[in-house]
Amino acid sequence: MKRNIFVSFAFLFAFNLNAAGELTIVSWGGSYAKASIDGIFKPFEEETGIKVNVEDYNGGLAQIRAQVETGNVHWDVVDVESQDDLIGCDEGLLEYLDDLELPDAPDGTPAEEDFFEGANSDCGLGNIVWATVIAYNSSAYENDPPSTMSDFFDIEKYPGKRGMRRTPEVNLEFALMADGVPPAEIYDLLSTDEGIDRAFKKLDTIKDSILFWQAGAQPPQLLADKEVAMTTAYNGRIFNAINLEKQPFVIVWDSHVRDFGQWVIVAGAPNLENAKKFLQYAARSSSMAEVSNRISYGPLRHSAWELVGKHVDTDIDMKPHMPTDPENSKNFLVNDAEWWAEHRDDLVFRFNAWLNR
Amino acid sequence: MAAKQGIKSRIRPISLALPLVAFIAITFLMPLGNMLKESVYDAEVADALPNTMRLLNDWNGVELPTEEVFRTIAEEIVVLQENRTIGKIGIRVNRVVSGTRSVWGKTARRVKDVETDNMITTMVEIDDRWSELDLWQGIKTAGQRYSAKNYLHAIDLTRADDGSIVSVDEQRRVYNTLYVRTLYVATVVTLLCLVIGYPIAYAIAHTPPTLSKILLLCVLVPFWTSLLARATSWIVLLQSQGVINDFLVWLRIIPDEGRLSLIYNMTGTLIAMTQNLLPFVVLPTYAVLSSIPPTYMRAAASLGANPVQAFVRVYWPQSLPGVASGCLLVFILSIGFFITPAIVGGTDGQLISNMIAYHIDTNNWGLAAAISVIVLVSVLILYVVFDRWVGVDKLKLN
Numbered sequence: 001m002k003r004n005i006f007v008s009f010a011f012l013f014a015f016n017l018n019a020a021g022e023l024t025i026v027s028w029g030g031s032y033a034k035a036s037i038d039g040i041f042k043p044f045e046e047e048t049g050i051k052v053n054v055e056d057y058n059g060g061l062a063q064i065r066a067q068v069e070t071g072n073v074h075w076d077v078v079d080v081e082s083q084d085d086l087i088g089c090d091e092g093l094l095e096y097l098d099d100l101e102l103p104d105a106p107d108g109t110p111a112e113e114d115f116f117e118g119a120n121s122d123c124g125l126g127n128i129v130w131a132t133v134i135a136y137n138s139s140a141y142e143n144d145p146p147s148t149m150s151d152f153f154d155i156e157k158y159p160g161k162r163g164m165r166r167t168p169e170v171n172l173e174f175a176l177m178a179d180g181v182p183p184a185e186i187y188d189l190l191s192t193d194e195g196i197d198r199a200f201k202k203l204d205t206i207k208d209s210i211l212f213w214q215a216g217a218q219p220p221q222l223l224a225d226k227e228v229a230m231t232t233a234y235n236g237r238i239f240n241a242i243n244l245e246k247q248p249f250v251i252v253w254d255s256h257v258r259d260f261g262q263w264v265i266v267a268g269a270p271n272l273e274n275a276k277k278f279l280q281y282a283a284r285s286s287s288m289a290e291v292s293n294r295i296s297y298g299p300l301r302h303s304a305w306e307l308v309g310k311h312v313d314t315d316i317d318m319k320p321h322m323p324t325d326p327e328n329s330k331n332f333l334v335n336d337a338e339w340w341a342e343h344r345d346d347l348v349f350r351f352n353a354w355l356n357r
Numbered sequence: 358m359a360a361k362q363g364i365k366s367r368i369r370p371i372s373l374a375l376p377l378v379a380f381i382a383i384t385f386l387m388p389l390g391n392m393l394k395e396s397v398y399d400a401e402v403a404d405a406l407p408n409t410m411r412l413l414n415d416w417n418g419v420e421l422p423t424e425e426v427f428r429t430i431a432e433e434i435v436v437l438q439e440n441r442t443i444g445k446i447g448i449r450v451n452r453v454v455s456g457t458r459s460v461w462g463k464t465a466r467r468v469k470d471v472e473t474d475n476m477i478t479t480m481v482e483i484d485d486r487w488s489e490l491d492l493w494q495g496i497k498t499a500g501q502r503y504s505a506k507n508y509l510h511a512i513d514l515t516r517a518d519d520g521s522i523v524s525v526d527e528q529r530r531v532y533n534t535l536y537v538r539t540l541y542v543a544t545v546v547t548l549l550c551l552v553i554g555y556p557i558a559y560a561i562a563h564t565p566p567t568l569s570k571i572l573l574l575c576v577l578v579p580f581w582t583s584l585l586a587r588a589t590s591w592i593v594l595l596q597s598q599g600v601i602n603d604f605l606v607w608l609r610i611i612p613d614e615g616r617l618s619l620i621y622n623m624t625g626t627l628i629a630m631t632q633n634l635l636p637f638v639v640l641p642t643y644a645v646l647s648s649i650p651p652t653y654m655r656a657a658a659s660l661g662a663n664p665v666q667a668f669v670r671v672y673w674p675q676s677l678p679g680v681a682s683g684c685l686l687v688f689i690l691s692i693g694f695f696i697t698p699a700i701v702g703g704t705d706g707q708l709i710s711n712m713i714a715y716h717i718d719t720n721n722w723g724l725a726a727a728i729s730v731i732v733l734v735s736v737l738i739l740y741v742v743f744d745r746w747v748g749v750d751k752l753k754l755n
Contacts, residue, residue, distance in 0.1 A: 061719075062717070062718040090445065090447060090458075091444060091445055091720070225596060226598050227596055227597055341458055341459075342457070342458040342459055343455055350528055352712070354528070356534050356704075
C-alpha cells in the first residue's frame with residue numbers, strides 16, 4: 001500500500017516536471033498542420049527542449065471561449081483566422097502581445113518594417129498569407145477549362161456540383177466578383193442592402209448545385225471522390241493534393257480571396273512564457289520560410305519571401321504556387337476582417353435564412 | 358410512540374431518496390433554470406454603462422441625446438478601455454445594430470485625453486455614427502437587463518422603431534421554417550422507425566431463441582457504435598461515388614451520369630436518423646410483443662378470424678403500449694438530434710438543434726437558450742397531448 005502511494009506520488013512529480021517544459025499548440029489538422037509541425041514545432045522543440053503537444057481544430061472561438069470562461073485553459077497557442085483574432089481580442093479571450101519583442105530580419109531590418117502591413121494586431125502575430133481559390137478536377141473539364149470566377153457560377157457551360165464553405169465569408173465576395181464587381185468596391189457594396197441582395201441573387205443561380213463543406217480537408221476529398229466538379233478551397237490543401245498525392249486538380253487564381261493567419265495566445269494560458277518563446281521563434285523569417293517550403297502558404301515577412309525556395313520533399317519551386325506570387329496576384333481581394341467582425345452576426349442570419357429557404 | 362414510529366417510517370424512505378433529489382436538482386433543474394434566466398436576462402451592457410443607461414431611460418428616442426449623455430458615456434468608455442472590456446460591449450451592441458462594433462474601439466482610443474466643452478461634436482467627429490439614432494437605440498436595447506428580444510428573435514419577430522412587434526424581413530426569416538422542418542423530420546423518422554422496427558421486433562419475439570439472439574445482436578451492435586462513426590459510414594455508403602450508387606450503376610438500374618443524391622440533403626438526414634433511432638422502437642416493442650401469449654392468436658383463429666383480422670383486432674392492440682413508448686422516444690430524440698444532420702444534412706437537412714449549436718459557438722447564449730426553451734415547451738405540449746390520447750401510464754419502457 002505504502003509503496004503504491006509512493007509510486008503514484010512519483011508519477012505526479014514526474015508529470016509535473018514534464019509540464020514545466022510543455023506547450024500545447026492548436027492548428028488546423030491535415031497537410032497544413034503537418035507543415036507547421038515539421039517546419040516549426042519540431043525545430044522549436046529541438047532548440048528549446050520544450051515539449052510541444054499538437055491539437056487540431058476547425059477554427060472558431062467556441063473552444064477557446066469555453067476554456068477561458070470555465071477557467072480551465074489547456075491550450076496555449078492557437079492558429080486562428082484574422083477575424084477570430086479581432087473578436088477574441090475584444091472578448092478578452094486572448095493575451096495582448098504589446099510587449100512581445102519580435103526578431104529582426106536577417107539583414108537587420110526591424111521587424112515592424114519587415115512584416116506585411118496589417119499582419120500583426122493587438123493579440124495576433126501574423127504567420128501565413130493564405131487564399132481561398134477555386135479548384136477543379138481536370139478530368140471534369142478537359143476542353144476549354146474554367147479560368148475565371150464567372151465560370152464557377154456558370155453551370156450551363158461548366159456543369160457539375162460546386163463545393164463552397166458553409167459560411168457567408170468569402171462566398172458573398174466571390175458572388176459579387178463573378179457578377180463583375182471590381183475587388184476594390186466589394187466591401188463598400190456589401191455594406192449596402194442592395195449589395196447583399198445582389199450577392200445572394202448571384203448565389204441563387206447555383207444554389208441547387210452547391211455542396212457545402214466545413215473543414216479545410218474536405219474540398220480536396222470532395223474533388224477526388226468526384227462529389228463536386230469544382231470547389232472553393234484553401235490553396236495550400238489543393239497544392240498538396242496535386243503535388244504530393246498526384247491528383248489531377250487545377251487552381252484558378254482569378255478573383256481569389258486572401259487572408260492572414262495568426263498565432264494567438266489564449267488568455268490565462270498555462271505555459272505563457274513558453275508560448276511567448278514560441279511566438280518569437282515562429283516570427284523568425286527562417287521559420288516562416290520553413291512552413292512555406294512545405295505547403296504553399298506565403299510568409300508574412302518580406303525577408304522570408306527571399307528564403308522561399310524548393311519544396312522540401314519534391315523539389316518543386318514553391319514561389320509560383322504562393323498567393324503572393326506576382327503571376328497569381330493579377331486579380332484578388334484581401335479579406336477585410338474588420339468589416340466581417342462588424343457584419344458577421346447579421347450576415348450569418350441572412351446566410352442561414354438563405355440556406356434554409 | 359406509535360405515531361412517532363409512523364412518522365419515522367415515512368421519513369426513512371424519503372431520506373433515502375434525498376441524494377437522488379439533490380442529484381436531479383443540481384444536474385437537471387439548475388441548468389434548466391439557468392437556461393431560462395439566460396434567455397431573458399443579460400446584464401453585460403447594463404453593468405458596463407450604468408450611468409448612461411440611467412440617462413437613456415429618460416431619452417425620448419426621437420432626437421439625439423443631450424450633451425450630458427455624451428459626456429457620461431465618454432467617461433464610461435474610458436473606464437472600460439482601461440479594464441479592456443470595451444470590446445465586449447461593442448460585440449453586444451453590434452448584435453443589435455449591425456456595423457457598429459468598431460465605433461467603440463475607435464472612440465475609446467481617442468476620447469481619453471479630450472478637453473472639450475462640446476462632447477457631442479467631439480464624438481461625432483471621432484465617428485459620425487454617434488449622430489445616428491439607431492446606435493443609441495441599440496445601446497438602449499442592449500442595456501435592458503430583462504427583455505424578450507431573444508424570444509422575439511427566435512420566432513422571426515423583431516421590434517420596429519416605434520416599439521411595435523413585426524416580422525423580420527423575409528430575407529432573414531429562418532427559425533419558423535426550422536421548427537416546422539424539425540417536427541416534420543421527427544414525424545417521418547418516427548413513422549419509418551415504426552414501419553421498419555415493428556416487423557423486426559416481431560421476428561425477434563417469435564423466432565427460436567438462437568435466431569432471435571442473432572437478430573437482437575444485429576439491432577444492438579450498431580446501437581453500441583459511436584454516433585459519429587455511423588454518420589461517417591453513411592457518407593461512404595450514400596455519396597454519389599459511394600457503395601450504393603456504384604451498386605445501382607453496376608446493376609444498370611441507374612445510368613452513370615444519373616447517380617442519386619442520397620446524402621448532404623434531407624434524404625441523407627432521414628436515412629441516417631432512422632437507422633440511428635431504430636433500436637429505440639425495436640427494443641420496447643420487442644419487450645411487449647414477447648409477453649403476448651401465442652394462444653391469443655390461436656384463439657382468434659379458432660373463432661374464425663383470418664390472419665389479418667386476428668392481427669388487427671387481437672395482436673396489434675396488445676402491442677400498442679410498446680409501439681407508443683418506442684415512437685414517443687424516437688420522436689423526442691429526433692427533435693434534439695444534432696450530430697447526424699450536421700454531418701450528412703447538407704443544406705436542407707439541417708434542424709433547429711444545429712442552430713442552437715451555432716449560437717452557442719458564437720457566444721449568443723441568450724438566443725440559444727430562447728430557442729431551446731421553445732423546443733422544450735413544444736415537446737412538453739406534445740407529451741401532454743400524447744398523455745391524453747394514449748395515456749403515459751400505459752407505456753412500457755422495456
